[in-house]
Amino acid sequence: MSYEPSYPASELDTFSDLGERAVHLDQSQSCQCELLAVKKAARMRKVCVTRELQARAERLYSKEIEYVHSERFDQPEAMDQVLIPLQQLCAELKPDTEDDLTSDAGLLQTRLYAVPLLSKEQEIILFRGMNYLKYRAAMLQKQVDLKAPCVGVLDRIEQKLKDANSLRDYIIQANLRLVVSIAKNLTDRANSFEDIVSDGYMPLIRAVEIFDIDRGNRFSTYGTWAVRNYLFRTTKKGRKYRKNFVNGAETLALGLSDIRSTMRSQETYHKSIEQVLEQVLCSLGQREQQILKRRFGLPPAEVPEKFREIAEDFGVSTERVRQLTIRSLQRMRDVIEEQSLEIPDISEIL
Template sequence: MYSAIAGNPSESGSFSELGARALTANQAKPCQCELLSAKKAARMKKYCVTRELQKRAEKICSAEIEYVFSDHFDQDDAGEQILQPLHQLCSELNPEVDDETEGFPAQYAPLYSVPLLEKEQEVILFKGMNYLKYRASVLRDQIDLKSPCVGLLDRIEQKLKDAHRLRDYIIQANLRLVVSIAKGLTDRANTFEDIVSDGQMPLIRAVEIFDIDRGNRFSTYGTWAIRNFLFRATKKGRKYRKSFVSGVESAAMGLSDFRSTPRSHESYHHSIRYVLKQVLHTLDEREQLILKRRFGLYHSDAPEKFREIADDLGISTERVRQLTIRSLQRMRDVIEEQNLELPEIPEII
């Protein structure tokens, strides 16, 4: 009900063995047929290539291997630099039920069976997961569908299994995020159990596409992904989301309010500069130009009035104001994703 991931035991033995296996397997070794003489290897391949083996190879080639690439993956010592810390960490991690299960039904104990991850542990696990997928993808390009090597297929499948095991561990360590958000969204139509179950879908997806190289903690991105999904899916969540959206749009409308005091005006522009610098790349050139001039994002420029921008662009003041509001609305989803906030109305009026 609550989690197929949290409830399933390991499919590949102890978690502590994963790192050692990944490190050993990364040291490329020729499979048995490659060690034989060319003539004997040819006979062995002809004997071993069955329709079942070809189907297995075709299945691997047709499956999508999705990973977040890192520049570190192409380095000569990438395997040692990434998998050696993973080996050590996997041998140290021991799932234990912590004290946060108090007050919850017994069936939710597995949600807390994995301890919270520290930042350094998070980096090691995410890099290890994506590196194993990357290596599996590289090895997959070497498959000969007419005469697949069973040893190569074994290596690819094992790397993918280990990568999925790491993914599941990260998910388990962050299931608390789902529980904490679900507690505030229960209503007559949505039970706590249903919300917890639904909230794991965006959590899984967030783990799969999160880029650890950006330097952010996964909890920040994961919380946004879960909230964004559940806010759309539940009645109470839609109410919260509507309030948030209204606040953003109202703040945008406040841009044209000339009743603001110099002090609040300065405070607003200081706050909005930081936000806009993070998300300006999502707009087209004209929208970027308007917002940069409106909020003084050029190094030495002061914020300009709508009238000044309109005169230079040859459009009406009202049109500049509308474009400003529309641009801020378009950036709303990006702002949510990066956990940024526009200043509230009291700061600008």
């Protein structure tokens, strides 16, 4: 026997009504089981119904619900701040909900423009909504009584997770262009365009799941880095690019990191990078600091510069700048070892 959710069946799979459904479920009071219906079903198929409900409760209770927490989720006005904007946005968006994003067809370039690029405001609303639904599902998960499971609570958990996945899939589809743009430069005889795009899809999914919108960054920045970092490690052409690839603090940290840590948290990773770099850069002279900041695009520099460009400004040869860079990196490695500092491996957060 199946158990139907306690809201209209016509709303189950409608993305445009997702926000309204989320508000409705969040406003619901503690669910009261339909005891009469359960007893009636139990009399008809006592063993089967009991086992089915028990298995369902155990599955949801043991399910790991991963989300990026925000302090605003714990506030009394969380629903008004998160779900009301989500309700309005979902009513405006018109995704093709019949498509399966996990299928090979979902990765075809012809579908890249099925969902438009997200604005900064839309991105914030969708990411917060996705994580808030997971957070609420995790809170309801704690209410599951394995001895006497409540059908209504199980319904609400499943629906919140389903809606959160719908939001995740929409964000992924809106950012598939990132994977394609990177894959175009990595194709060779051993790696077809379709294969690289398929490989890049998984780190994109993971990036969406762990991205913290409250840090103030756009997802395109983090998503591009995550996909590129993964593909640079898994393709022959990518590994060649990676040797000369510069990408701000992350790349400088990669060059310094001989010590491997087991930290996997994205937030811990970024904080560790910033703290270590700030500390070890102070061990260098003013000229060496300026060269490294310009070479690796560290603040106040906006983009990484070539050795030739730096050499012209300092009035020295390109080879001299390269030697100073290598010497500075070695000095920073020595400082890291002397002070027992640790930098997490970039690949470990994915």
